[in-house]
Amino acid sequence: MLRNVKNLLRRTFGAAALSLLFVGTASAQLPTSVDIDLVPGTTVNTLDVRLRANGSSFNLVVSNLVFTVRWATTAPQTLGLGTSAWCPATTLAFPLGAATGTVSSGGFDYQTYSMVATQQIGQPQLNGGCGPNGQSLPAATWLTVFTTPVSASTTCTTFQIVTNETYTNANNANFFVSLGGTARTGVIEPTSACVNNTSCGTTIPTATSNSPLCQGATLNLSATAANGGNTMTYYWVGPNGFTSTLQNPTITNVTPAMSGVYTVTAAINGGCQNFSRNVTVTVVDATVGGPQSICTLGTTLPLGGNAVPSGYTGTWSIVTGGVTGTFTDPNDPNATFTHLTGNGPITLRWTISGGPCPTETADVVLTLTAGPTVTCPGNSSVCVTAPSFPLTGGSPEFGTLYG
Numbered sequence: 001m002l003r004n005v006k007n008l009l010r011r012t013f014g015a016a017a018l019s020l021l022f023v024g025t026a027s028a029q030l031p032t033s034v035d036i037d038l039v040p041g042t043t044v045n046t047l048d049v050r051l052r053a054n055g056s057s058f059n060l061v062v063s064n065l066v067f068t069v070r071w072a073t074t075a076p077q078t079l080g081l082g083t084s085a086w087c088p089a090t091t092l093a094f095p096l097g098a099a100t101g102t103v104s105s106g107g108f109d110y111q112t113y114s115m116v117a118t119q120q121i122g123q124p125q126l127n128g129g130c131g132p133n134g135q136s137l138p139a140a141t142w143l144t145v146f147t148t149p150v151s152a153s154t155t156c157t158t159f160q161i162v163t164n165e166t167y168t169n170a171n172n173a174n175f176f177v178s179l180g181g182t183a184r185t186g187v188i189e190p191t192s193a194c195v196n197n198t199s200c201g202t203t204i205p206t207a208t209s210n211s212p213l214c215q216g217a218t219l220n221l222s223a224t225a226a227n228g229g230n231t232m233t234y235y236w237v238g239p240n241g242f243t244s245t246l247q248n249p250t251i252t253n254v255t256p257a258m259s260g261v262y263t264v265t266a267a268i269n270g271g272c273q274n275f276s277r278n279v280t281v282t283v284v285d286a287t288v289g290g291p292q293s294i295c296t297l298g299t300t301l302p303l304g305g306n307a308v309p310s311g312y313t314g315t316w317s318i319v320t321g322g323v324t325g326t327f328t329d330p331n332d333p334n335a336t337f338t339h340l341t342g343n344g345p346i347t348l349r350w351t352i353s354g355g356p357c358p359t360e361t362a363d364v365v366l367t368l369t370a371g372p373t374v375t376c377p378g379n380s381s382v383c384v385t386a387p388s389f390p391l392t393g394g395s396p397e398f399g400t401l402y403g
Contacts, residue, residue, distance in 0.1 A: 031055045033186030034177045036067055037142060038161045038193045045153050045195055047079075049113075049146040049161075051137055051177075054186060059121055059136035064178035067161050067188075068112040068168050069148075073104050075157040077195070079111050082148030087121055087135055105167045112173040113146070153195045161188050207264045207277040212284050212309040214357035219251040219281060223264040238262035238281070256285035282309050286352045286360040293367040297339055303364050305333030305350040312355040319363070321346035337366070344368035372396050 032055035041048045049067070069079060079102070100112045121135050137143060150159075163174040176185050210220045221244075223234055236244040239260035242251065251258060258281065265276040289304025308314040316330045316337070323342025327335045337348060346366040353359040377393040 035186035037189040053137040080149035207279040212282040284357040286362040302334040
């Protein structure tokens with residue numbers, strides 16, 4: 001992929017621009033990846049492109065960015081060159097522009113956008129390149145970096161950023177991002193966007209729940225979206241095989257297996273999906289890792305208790321075994337235990353309590369293994385000039401003799 005982008009840059013910008021791909025950023029910790037998303041614009045008849053840095057923030061040179069937008073050839077819309085209010089100067093970090101005109105292929109229209117940076121995005125510029133205080137890509141945050149206008153938007157049409165298709169593979173148009181010359185291409189959010197206008201409305205769902213819940217309670221999931229007067233459809237997916245097409249589904253008699261992330265996606269008129277929203281649900285319960293065997297006076301592996309919901313307290317304790325020992329931190333779900341006295345076996349208990357739900361417990365059983373009893377061969381008297389001879393009688397077998 002990098003070779004393809006280098007060839008594209010060499011053809012488009014020449015050798016000088018190609019060298020920008022290899023600007024060193026050894027002094028900065030790079031994000032592990034950068035994701036991209038396409039959403040309805042905040043103004044009418046626009047689409048916004050968003051980036052999300054993963055792992056760490058970044059404010060140096062975004063030396064290359066390529067992405068391709070796809071929509072149905074039968075749709076009347078066309079896309080413009082676009083602008084970046086986030087970093088607007090055409091000579092600095094985001095001089096994004098259409099690398100191609102609109103190209104039709106296989107029933108779809110494609111338009112590819114690309115940029116090459118000349119200065120770091122975080123450095124304030126006198127000519128207003130990235131604003132008076134500089135900009136950055138903050139970690140784990142979606143940030144709008146580019147807006148493209150949409151013309152002739154008289155119908156609700158689905159737009160997507162795509163990659164690894166026949167057209168994008170053949171035209172060096174797959175999604176690609178380079179931070180100071182280091183490829184950090186992440187994922188494309190697997191949804192699509194409608195243009196923000198009277199035909200499509202704005203579809204930005206919010207998802208909520210009544211978590212945390214006690215076992216046996218009823219989970220209430222809720223999604224809301226500004227639909228612009230259009231018919232909305234919703235699709236929920238979640239743990240334990242859960243799916244629903246209701247806007248506000250409920251699940252009765254919840255169990256710990258129903259804890260986890262629930263995702264809702266909203267769509268207008270049965271199409272034109274917007275990006276999804278997640279809500280985390282916790283059913284209060286205590287869980288631990290499996291049984292362990294440790295040597296006498298040894299230390300366990302992490303005990304594997306589950307996270308404690310907000311408003312509750314988690315505590316490790318010794319409940320059986322006639323032993324003494326210490327925890328690295330009795331309130332840490334992943335504490336370790338060091339055996340001090342007693343023969344065991346040992347039962348350790350993880351207790352979650354203090355909230356409105358009944359106290360929940362789970363146990364880890366430890367088996368103590370004593371070390372071997374070692375005996376040496378009997379004493380022997382030998383002459384200095386005696387030949388070598390075998391030493392026998394040591395136990396257990398397969399030990400090592402040294403002197």
